[in-house]
Amino acid sequence: MIAFIIRRLLQSIIVMVAVAAVSFTLFRFVGDPVNSMVGQEASIADRQALRDSLGLNDPILLQFARFMGNAAQGEFGISYRLQMPVTELILQRLPATIELALVSGFLAFVVGLSLGVYTALRRRGVMSNIIMTGSLIGVSLPTFLIGVLLIWVFAVELRWLPSNGRGEVVALGDWWSTGLLTHSGRLALILPAITLGLYQMTLIMRLVRAEMLEVLRTDYIKFARARGLSARAINFGHALKNTLVPVITITGLQLGSIIAFAIITETVFNWPGVGALFINSVRFVDVPVMAAYLMMIALVFVVINLIVDLLYYAVDPRLRVDRAGKAH
Amino acid sequence: MADPLLSVRDLVVEFPTRRGTLRALDRVSFDIMPGEVLGMVGESGAGKSITGAAIIGLIEPPGRIAGGEIRLKGERIDNLRPYALRKIRGKRIGMVFQDPLTSLNPLYTVAQQLIETIRTHIDCSEAEARKRAVALLDRVGIPAAERRIDDYPHHFSGGMRQRVVIALALCAEPELVIADEPTTALDVSVQSQIIEVLKDICAERGAAVMLITHDMGVIAETADRVAVLYAGRMAEVGPVREVITEALHPYTQGLMGSIPTLTQESDRLVQIPGSMPRLNAIPQGCAFNPRCDRAFAPCFTDRPDLLSPEAGRQVACWLHDPAKAQEVPHG
Numbered sequence: 001m002i003a004f005i006i007r008r009l010l011q012s013i014i015v016m017v018a019v020a021a022v023s024f025t026l027f028r029f030v031g032d033p034v035n036s037m038v039g040q041e042a043s044i045a046d047r048q049a050l051r052d053s054l055g056l057n058d059p060i061l062l063q064f065a066r067f068m069g070n071a072a073q074g075e076f077g078i079s080y081r082l083q084m085p086v087t088e089l090i091l092q093r094l095p096a097t098i099e100l101a102l103v104s105g106f107l108a109f110v111v112g113l114s115l116g117v118y119t120a121l122r123r124r125g126v127m128s129n130i131i132m133t134g135s136l137i138g139v140s141l142p143t144f145l146i147g148v149l150l151i152w153v154f155a156v157e158l159r160w161l162p163s164n165g166r167g168e169v170v171a172l173g174d175w176w177s178t179g180l181l182t183h184s185g186r187l188a189l190i191l192p193a194i195t196l197g198l199y200q201m202t203l204i205m206r207l208v209r210a211e212m213l214e215v216l217r218t219d220y221i222k223f224a225r226a227r228g229l230s231a232r233a234i235n236f237g238h239a240l241k242n243t244l245v246p247v248i249t250i251t252g253l254q255l256g257s258i259i260a261f262a263i264i265t266e267t268v269f270n271w272p273g274v275g276a277l278f279i280n281s282v283r284f285v286d287v288p289v290m291a292a293y294l295m296m297i298a299l300v301f302v303v304i305n306l307i308v309d310l311l312y313y314a315v316d317p318r319l320r321v322d323r324a325g326k327a328h
Numbered sequence: 329m330a331d332p333l334l335s336v337r338d339l340v341v342e343f344p345t346r347r348g349t350l351r352a353l354d355r356v357s358f359d360i361m362p363g364e365v366l367g368m369v370g371e372s373g374a375g376k377s378i379t380g381a382a383i384i385g386l387i388e389p390p391g392r393i394a395g396g397e398i399r400l401k402g403e404r405i406d407n408l409r410p411y412a413l414r415k416i417r418g419k420r421i422g423m424v425f426q427d428p429l430t431s432l433n434p435l436y437t438v439a440q441q442l443i444e445t446i447r448t449h450i451d452c453s454e455a456e457a458r459k460r461a462v463a464l465l466d467r468v469g470i471p472a473a474e475r476r477i478d479d480y481p482h483h484f485s486g487g488m489r490q491r492v493v494i495a496l497a498l499c500a501e502p503e504l505v506i507a508d509e510p511t512t513a514l515d516v517s518v519q520s521q522i523i524e525v526l527k528d529i530c531a532e533r534g535a536a537v538m539l540i541t542h543d544m545g546v547i548a549e550t551a552d553r554v555a556v557l558y559a560g561r562m563a564e565v566g567p568v569r570e571v572i573t574e575a576l577h578p579y580t581q582g583l584m585g586s587i588p589t590l591t592q593e594s595d596r597l598v599q600i601p602g603s604m605p606r607l608n609a610i611p612q613g614c615a616f617n618p619r620c621d622r623a624f625a626p627c628f629t630d631r632p633d634l635l636s637p638e639a640g641r642q643v644a645c646w647l648h649d650p651a652k653a654q655e656v657p658h659g
Contacts (some may be wrong), residue, residue: 038418051423142345184651197645216429219425219427219430219431220430220431220432220433222386222425222432223425223432223496224425224433224494225386225417226384226386226417226418226422226425226444226449226497227418227422227423227445227496227497228414228415228416228417228448228500229414229444229445230414230448233444233448236438237444238433241436242433242434242435245435315435316434316435317434317480317482317563318434318480319480
């Protein structure tokens with residue numbers, strides 16, 4: 001178990017170094033940051049001086065080593081555009097994105113799981129068919145369109161919910177701020193969370209349904225029925241647990257994508273999160289911010305992957321090899 | 329004679345398909361006496377497993393029982409509501425499936441599965457259920473049961489898993505155990521051990537066994553009586569010795585003739601020509617008539633019912649009907 005975790009941690013570090021290399025080299029080719037930082041009137045000497053001060057004239061390997069060293073300490077330099085430390089910028093906006101992602105991920109998992117189980121158990125029911133057909137909409141409509149539609153219906157026509165922003169936020173500790181504690185914050189979260197989670201929800205629902213139907217056909221479910229166990233014990237004790245093994249993997253990775261792809265939802269709802277920050281940075285070729293964002297997303301994926309692996313391990317005893325010596 | 333434990337009368341099981349309804353079982357009747365071992369034999373697709381599934385109410389939809397009745401100690405069990413049926417499954421009728429590798433839930437320990445089943449049927453504490461479970465595992469021949477009970481199914485070999493399955497089927501002390509090809513998926517070397525365990529433990533508790541198999545050797549060693557199914561119909565029922573030594577139905581005769589023996593000197597085994605008809609192409613009259621070398625006029629027009637030419641034996645064949653037998657062409 002310990003060896004497994006250490007091995008996974010080493011793998012994670014290698015992944016992070018690779019991502020760092022990619023983000024470093026990729027952004028060297030995005031464009032000359034100096035051009036967007038200074039006006040057209042700046043002289044060549046001025047530009048050169050700026051380059052020197054930013055360290056852009058050093059050998060590429062030295063620049064990379066510096067980048068890595070700083071990144072390891074959570075230091076990504078100063079934003080070209082906002083002239084603020086990048087780490088501070090991101091941390092300021094991270095709570096909004098994480099809150100949105102967690103709420104919509106939770107929503108997607110709970111609703112997706114329940115609907116998936118329901119449609120699997122009532123395979124031929126009218127309600128199941130309606131849900132399955134409806135889920136096609138979630139799978140096929142692009143996120144921004146869903147967001148705009150929701151804004152139109154609930155914010156513009158019905159005026160029930162706000163169309164943008166985070167509402168009132170409450171500061172927790174040094175840098176965390178939450179909208180969950182205020183009424184307007186909770187209201188503001190509803191539409192973006194649904195928009196961001198809808199696709200994942202339908203995905204999880206369809207996955208759960210397919211897996212559950214598969215499991216319900218297995219011999220051990222038939223044997224459980226033949227032993228007279230109650231329908232609840234069979235469906236939720238035996239079938240659901242076996243269904244969850246593959247679902248956990250997908251759901252975990254989906255949480256990663258929710259954070260990574262919050263960009264679109266944040267743009268549509270003018271949500272003050274990291275995604276919106278990234279979009280603005282791209283527009284201004286703000287390399288430090290983009291690099292830091294890429295690294296952050298990679299870190300999120302790596303951490304989630306690690307957690308998923310450990311969960312997998314906890315759910316499926318067949319992966320625990322420590323007792324294999326007893327088998328014969 | 330004592331009342332039968334299980335009585336199946338004119339059981340019909342149908343599967344509606346796009347190309348018409350298939351009759352998997354067509355008016356099957358037989359009895360199982362308390363404590364007896366009834367062997368159920370027949371070719372693949374003859375309806376052996378469907379019979380077992382029908383008794384315990386586990387026919388997969390869209391299949392359904394379309395006629396007849398099943399009685400357990402005189403009480404009808406084929407039309408019970410799901411809740412009442414659950415009181416019978418496991419508690420009064422236990423079932424052992426063919427493949428022990430897939431019969432156990434891989435994510436739960438043997439102890440969890442046994443305790444859950446015991447506590448579903450018997451009102452007792454967790455600790456008491458565990459004690460029962462250990463005793464049961466010990467009885468079915470799991471070495472170091474006290475320790476092994478907390479292992480997961482994948483820690484056990486196939487033969488050991490089938491012992492666990494038997495323990496699970498028997499944990500609420502059912503009156504009848506349906507064993508659907510319990511040894512087919514196992515190594516030959518452990519087959520006889522498993523049959524032995526099953527037979528002994530059922531005899532000990534007075535449970536009757538319906539042993540579904542196509543292995544005549546197992547039937548000969550284990551069963552008290554044997555029922556022969558052909559194309560979803562009962563061909564012959566009788567005490568195992570008599571059916572093996574002097575079968576009445578031409579199909580059973582062919583079946584017995586196809587078993588190799590060490591004592592009998594013969595060049596070739598008997599082979600029944602042709603194959604069992606598909607369920608959608610069962611001929612008129614006796615289902616066996618295209619393959620029967622003794623078929624005569626009535627065999628092609630009327631279906632023979634089970635009749636009893638000798639005490640304790642039943643056969644569905646016109647050759648044994650005194651009224652029709654006179655028409656048998658001689659020579």
